[in-house]
Amino acid sequence: VVQQVTPAKAGSNTVTKSKAPAKAETVPVSTTITPVTMYVGEVKTLPVVGVTRVAVGNGKLISSTVLDTEVLLLAEAPGDSSLYLWLKNGNVLRYKLTVHASDTEQSMTNLQSMLNGIPNIAIERVGDTVVVNGTASKQNLARIEAATKTQQRVLNLVREEDVTMKKMVFMKVQIMEFKKSAMENIGIDWSTTAVGPSLAFTADLINNKQFRYSPDTLPATFQVGKGAAQPLNIPSQAGRMYFGIALAITSSLNLAVNNGDAWVLASPELSTRSGGEAKFLAGGQIPIVTAGALGSTTVTYKDYGIKLNIKPVADDQNNISASITTEVSDIDPSFQAVQGNPGFLMRSTESEINVKSGQTIVISGLVDQRSSASVNKFPFLGDVPVLGALFKSEAFRNNRSDLVIFVTPMIHDPASTSNQQRIEKSKDMRERFENFLGKKGIVD
Structure with a gap:
């Protein structure tokens, strides 16, 4: 035109x-x-x-x-x-x-605002279409899909990440034999015991050449002649104190161990990423002989002992949802062996729990004193890790103690808000402690 x-x-x-x-002009x-x-x-x-x-x-x-x-x-x-x-x-x-056909610039602006903060995605215009491309976690895929549906002529090509960098969940497990009287004294409502930090410090209040607090920088062992008494020659640091935050449940467990009311059978430490699975087995294997055709035999091995499977999932607020499966299996002493193969007693629990990072889960009641009778029929069970020590315990045999499992999941995230709050609280408690003593620099 x-x-x-x-x-x-x-x-x-x-x-x-x-x-x-009709005739083109030269312009x-x-x-x-x-x-x-x-x-x-x-x-x-x-x-x-x-x-x-x-x-x-x-x-x-x-x-x-x-x-x-x-x-x-x-x-x-x-x-x-x-x-x-x-x-x-x-x-x-x-x-x-x-x-x-539509305002792609406005669609791009809207999408950039709605999808702000999601890494590894790109919003581009191709012709009259807005294309969202890249990779995202499963949680962010739903957000991206909902946002793209609100805009016209938008093509969503975002795919799920093959490998997602998720938070690591560290689990400290303590398998202990606890006197029932001590459990009653401490209280089964662990939430009232585990809440809140407590102040703890150690100092060289009394010094001599033979016994003194040793810093972590010194070697753990030293050699001297048999029967010789050599001074440690550690520099005296009277009044030098060390500061930290400890959960009250940890102090209660340590106190019970020191008083002889509890014994630590195993202390495994497990780690897995959020959504993964951590497994622990303390026990052994028993050969099971099966007769075959023409006089042949087949040998398979049966696991027994304490099995612990944990599947934790951590969210952005450091809440942990975990599926915990615990199984305790031991030989049934009342079972008449068939072809020399023993029977087994199995007890298992499956729990779905929600906890905060650092809170402790308590599992008990999986083993009773009748299981210790299997040690008499099968003496090698006394050498099995964890269960062997438990079955040989006189307190357990007399129904005065119980097997208790403590699981404390913690999120490995140094930049987390809760970790920064603990650091700030530690600084505040240290300053108040130093102000109370009227001295500075005495707390490491």
Whole structure:
């Protein structure tokens, strides 16, 4: 479409359509093509003075109006076209017009705002479509899908990450034999015991050459002649104190061990990423002989002992949801062996729990004193880790103690809010402690 522009009164221009000239004129045409992007229904102006003629490649896409100092464009349909403007000085300006069905720029802006903070994704415009590409975790995929559905002409190509960097969950497990009287004294409501930090310090209040607190920097062992008494020669540091935060449940367990009311049978430490699985087995294997055809025999090995499977999932608030499966199996002394193969007693629990990082889960009641009778029939059971020591215990045989499992999951995230709060609380407690003593620098 070619439009001829003729000046009109009152400072306006009149646009009239005319046929293209029969003979091409030699005019200086700009070698620069300026891109113009619009969406249907949008109005855009081009600041140009002295326009005498306008040519639009496809008049169904864009209509134009020439004003005194600018050219007014109205996008009417999606597609691509070109625009030529002839000026009074003889120059010709060229434009490449692209009309989208919707406002992709606004869609991109909206998506960038809604998906802000999600790593490893890119939001780009391809033609008249907004493309969201990249990888994301399963939790973020639902957020991306919901956001893209609110915008028009958006293509979601985000896929789930093959390997996701998830939080690590560290689990401190303590398998203990506990006197029942001590458990009653401490209390079974562990939540009231485990809440809140407590102040603990150690100091060289009494020093001599034979016994003194040893810092971690000194070697753990030293050698002397048999029967010889050598001084440690550790520099005296009277009054030097060490500060830390400890859970009250840890202090209660340590106190019970020191008083002879509890015994630590095993202290495994397990680690897995959020959503993974950690396994622990303390026990052994017993060969099971099975008779086959033609007098042949097959030997398989049966696991027994204490099995612990933990599947933790940690969220952004450091809450831990864990599935804990505990199984205790031992030989049944009342079972008459078949072909020399013993029978087994099995007790298992499955629990779904929610805890905060650092809280302790208590599992008990899986073994009773009747299991210790199997040691008499099968003496090698006394050498089995954990269960062997438990079955040989006089307190356990006399039903005065029980097997108790403590599981304390903690999230490995140094930058977490809870960890920073503990650090700040530690600093505050240390400052108050030093102010109380009236001295600085005595706490490491």
